[in-house]
Amino acid sequence: MRTIDMSKQFVVFELGKEDYGIDILSVKTIEKMTNITRVPKTASYIKGVINLRGEIVPIIDLREKLNIEKKEYNDNTRIIIVHLNDMDVGLIVDSATQVIEIDNDMIEEPPESLNIGDQNVIYGIGKINDKIITILDVEKLLTA
Amino acid sequence: MDINQYLEIFIEEAHEHLQNLNQNLLNLENNPNDLLVLNEVFRSAHTLKGMAGTMGFDTILNLTHDMENVLDAVRNGKISINPGILDVLFECLDFLEESINYIAENGKESSNNADILKKKLLNIINTDSVADNQNSQNQSGESLNDFQFNQYDENISEKAISQGMKVYKIEVVLNKDCMLKSARAFVVFKSIEKYAEIFKSYPAPEDIEDERFDNKFRIAIITSESKERIKKDIESISEIENVIIEEYHISDKVQPILSQEVAVALESKEENEEIEEHHTKRKVGKTVRVDINRLDNLMNLVSELIIIKTRLEDIDSDSKSQNMAEAVEYLERITTNLHDAVMKVRMVPIERVFNRFPRMVRDLSRELGKDIQLNISGEETELDRTVIDEIGDPLIHLIRNAIDHGIENKNERIKNNKNSVGNIFLRAYQDGNSVVIEVEDDGKGIDIEKIKKKAVENNILSKSDVEGLSEKEAIDLLFSPGFSTADTISDISGRGVGLDVVKTKIESLGGTVGVETVTNKGSKFIIRLPLTLAIIQALLVVVGNEKYAIPLNSIKEITSIEKDSIRNVQGQEVILYRNSVLPIIRLAEVLDVETSVVKDEEEITVVVVKKGNKNTGLIVDGLIGQQEIVIKSLGKYLAGIKDIAGATILGDGQVALIIDTNTIV
Numbered sequence: 001m002r003t004i005d006m007s008k009q010f011v012v013f014e015l016g017k018e019d020y021g022i023d024i025l026s027v028k029t030i031e032k033m034t035n036i037t038r039v040p041k042t043a044s045y046i047k048g049v050i051n052l053r054g055e056i057v058p059i060i061d062l063r064e065k066l067n068i069e070k071k072e073y074n075d076n077t078r079i080i081i082v083h084l085n086d087m088d089v090g091l092i093v094d095s096a097t098q099v100i101e102i103d104n105d106m107i108e109e110p111p112e113s114l115n116i117g118d119q120n121v122i123y124g125i126g127k128i129n130d131k132i133i134t135i136l137d138v139e140k141l142l143t144a
Numbered sequence: 145m146d147i148n149q150y151l152e153i154f155i156e157e158a159h160e161h162l163q164n165l166n167q168n169l170l171n172l173e174n175n176p177n178d179l180l181v182l183n184e185v186f187r188s189a190h191t192l193k194g195m196a197g198t199m200g201f202d203t204i205l206n207l208t209h210d211m212e213n214v215l216d217a218v219r220n221g222k223i224s225i226n227p228g229i230l231d232v233l234f235e236c237l238d239f240l241e242e243s244i245n246y247i248a249e250n251g252k253e254s255s256n257n258a259d260i261l262k263k264k265l266l267n268i269i270n271t272d273s274v275a276d277n278q279n280s281q282n283q284s285g286e287s288l289n290d291f292q293f294n295q296y297d298e299n300i301s302e303k304a305i306s307q308g309m310k311v312y313k314i315e316v317v318l319n320k321d322c323m324l325k326s327a328r329a330f331v332v333f334k335s336i337e338k339y340a341e342i343f344k345s346y347p348a349p350e351d352i353e354d355e356r357f358d359n360k361f362r363i364a365i366i367t368s369e370s371k372e373r374i375k376k377d378i379e380s381i382s383e384i385e386n387v388i389i390e391e392y393h394i395s396d397k398v399q400p401i402l403s404q405e406v407a408v409a410l411e412s413k414e415e416n417e418e419i420e421e422h423h424t425k426r427k428v429g430k431t432v433r434v435d436i437n438r439l440d441n442l443m444n445l446v447s448e449l450i451i452i453k454t455r456l457e458d459i460d461s462d463s464k465s466q467n468m469a470e471a472v473e474y475l476e477r478i479t480t481n482l483h484d485a486v487m488k489v490r491m492v493p494i495e496r497v498f499n500r501f502p503r504m505v506r507d508l509s510r511e512l513g514k515d516i517q518l519n520i521s522g523e524e525t526e527l528d529r530t531v532i533d534e535i536g537d538p539l540i541h542l543i544r545n546a547i548d549h550g551i552e553n554k555n556e557r558i559k560n561n562k563n564s565v566g567n568i569f570l571r572a573y574q575d576g577n578s579v580v581i582e583v584e585d586d587g588k589g590i591d592i593e594k595i596k597k598k599a600v601e602n603n604i605l606s607k608s609d610v611e612g613l614s615e616k617e618a619i620d621l622l623f624s625p626g627f628s629t630a631d632t633i634s635d636i637s638g639r640g641v642g643l644d645v646v647k648t649k650i651e652s653l654g655g656t657v658g659v660e661t662v663t664n665k666g667s668k669f670i671i672r673l674p675l676t677l678a679i680i681q682a683l684l685v686v687v688g689n690e691k692y693a694i695p696l697n698s699i700k701e702i703t704s705i706e707k708d709s710i711r712n713v714q715g716q717e718v719i720l721y722r723n724s725v726l727p728i729i730r731l732a733e734v735l736d737v738e739t740s741v742v743k744d745e746e747e748i749t750v751v752v753v754k755k756g757n758k759n760t761g762l763i764v765d766g767l768i769g770q771q772e773i774v775i776k777s778l779g780k781y782l783a784g785i786k787d788i789a790g791a792t793i794l795g796d797g798q799v800a801l802i803i804d805t806n807t808i809v
Contacts, residue, residue, distance in 0.1 A: 035797075035798060037791070037798065037800065037801065038690065039782060039788065039801060040734075040736050040737075040785075041735075041785055041786055041787065041788075042785060046782070048799075049791055049799050049801075050799065051797055051798065051799050054444075054451070054793065055776070056776045056778060056799060058778065058781045085780070086780065087779050087780040087781050089781050
């Protein structure tokens with residue numbers, strides 16, 4: 001049995017050729033790419049901070065965080081602002097495509113052999129219409 | 145009625161009254177005969193009682209009522225203040241504080257009851273006033289002089305007399321074996337009310353109703369009837385043992401007989417005009433209570449306004465319109481004033497925090513058997529409300545340390561030719577853009593050798609490391625986590641959750657802590673806090689293609705130097721500047737800016753920043769100028785990044801980081 005309670009709606013975004021999803025309840029807004037101010041002495045995947053309507057929000061490059069090959073930002077690049085434990089963090093993704101609904105029983109435990117960065121940031125693998133969506137655990141993503 | 149909306153007000157006000165009570169009881173301890181202070185105590189207790197009654201907090205209501213009885217007995221000279229009474233009253237205050245804190249957290253009264261305290265209070269009245277009681281009972285045949293009128297009663301009486309009515313004071317003594325005293329009293333009231341108006345009674349009517357009186361009560365009435373008629377009327381009621389009636393004359397107003405204590409109090413009042421003045425000053429001005437969140441919101445809006453103003457200024461410098469320039473200038477003046485005004489609204493005198501310390505020092509010094517005098521100055525110094533809320537705990541810590549570790553035992557003090565009374569000085573004052581708070585004691589000072597020894601024992605440093613420590617570095621060890629020099633762990637301090645917590649807290653408020661100590665003369669902790677938290681003046685600088693802000697209050701000067709004048713002393717770059725050696729730091733290197741071009745230039749711009757007495761030069765690529773900036777936190781996710789104190793939003797919407805000059809140098 002799953003111990004974490006998740007809604008069935010997920011924001012789906014792309015990194016490379018793969019589709020990823022995160023719980024819609026943790027998503028605050030989705031922004032277009034904007035100027036990022038570098039913050040020295042931080043991990044390389046932390047790209048810096050942005051001004052989000054008067055608030056300072058730190059930005060993570062999700063490709064780098066998940067050890068996926070780098071890619072130039074373009075017009076499709078989006079920043080997904082997630083809100084968790086009283087803090088806002090932006091995640092840079094290739095593009096945010098849609099919001100979809102996945103039944104809990106269509107989500108499988110991540111296979112042991114799965115090989116992208118930190119295993120434990122993956123909540124599960126969702127299947128819908130032959131598509132495979134890697135669902136990320138936002139809390140672990142931000143604390144790992 | 146929904147009580148909840150009043151709960152916050154109740155709690156806030158209750159805290160104020162408790163504070164007031166604490167302070168005044170302390171005053172009373174020092175001047176037991178000061179009637180003014182006693183009245184103040186009485187008033188606070190009374191208000192608290194009323195408030196608790198309205199809110200339906202019965203335990204508080206009953207306890208304050210009993211406290212009031214004791215205070216009243218003191219006021220009427222039936223008992224005199226002694227340390228025993230004060231201790232019980234202080235205990236009551238502690239109980240009340242606990243109860244109110246409980247209410248604050250849970251929204252209802254705790255089930256703790258105050259029976260023990262109530263019994264203690266009752267004992268005071270019964271034992272201490274037994275002698276007087278008998279006296280007064282013997283005398284009761286003669287005089288009602290101790291049944292005194294207050295200003296209000298006097299006004300009523302005067303008015304009545306001027307209209308040709310008469311004012312009587314009546315004492316009715318019931319039979320000792322009277323069963324239904326309140327019923328009997330009720331009959332008396334009823335029969336008198338037929339032709340007279342009762343305007344005062346002692347005890348209060350509700351107390352008489354609840355049978356909370358001995359076997360006698362007193363009333364004051366206005367009537368046109370004769371003394372004899374009233375006396376006859378009352379005596380005709382059964383179970384009445386004795387009735388005394390006295391006519392009140394206006395001349396009674398200058399009370400001819402005062403109990404000795406009151407006389408003394410009056411005397412001391414004349415002698416001490418100063419104290420008198422202090423008391424009258426207590427009257428508070430007109431105020432509005434505002435939720436701090438609303439002020440925060442207002443502050444945020446002002447911050448936004450300042451950001452947009454800066455943006456307008458940028459646009460303005462591109463355009464050539466005269467009108468625009470004037471308008472922007474005007475806007476700038478208004479925003480600056482608005483900012484000042486909002487900041488002022490948020491300012492609270494530090495008195496709020498200092499107030500609780502006299503009591504704490506008294507209790508702790510008693511507990512430890514030390515004689516300690518707390519000297520407070522500068523309590524009117526104002527600080528931002530958020531700082532005030534946070535600064536209490538660190539100060540408590542420092543004062544506890546001073547009492548426990550700093551001040552020596554009496555014997556030791558005498559042995560060292562010191563006054564047996566130890567002193568703790570608590571000072572606050574404004575110094576430029578910051579507020580300084582000092583906690584100083586005249587105790588034994590900090591034992592450097594002991595710190596070093598402990599550091600080795602606790603495996604914080606190795607023996608050889610300790611050898612090389614300077615005095616200052618050794619003192620800094622005090623601020624490392626888990627460090628305690630106490631040999632034994634006491635209730636008061638020495639558990640090692642210590643000065644590091646103080647330091648962290650102060651630094652989180654953007655302040656610094658320093659220590660000065662002299663063996664056998666004492667030690668002094670100096671806390672320096674920024675006056676405002678949110679908006680500061682800063683110098684914007686360019687490093688590579690990035691912009692950074694340096695707080696203006698940490699900048700000493702800006703200068704430019706020749707590239708060739710940089711020397712290298714043991715791996716540290718320095719320049720000779722104004723005849724002294726100035727260490728320099730290349731910001732581009734510290735902040736890993738790759739795009740910096742400064743290396744190739746002949747002229748180098750150096751911003752000289754100060755930290756304490758130490759100056760350091762920061763090499764930058766260029767200067768943008770001075771600007772008012774709004775400090776924003778980088779948030780939890782990026783918490784604890786070295787060298788960066790926060791971020792700010794520039795006029796063009798870009799984010800610039802603020803350099804933490806305290807850690808970078």
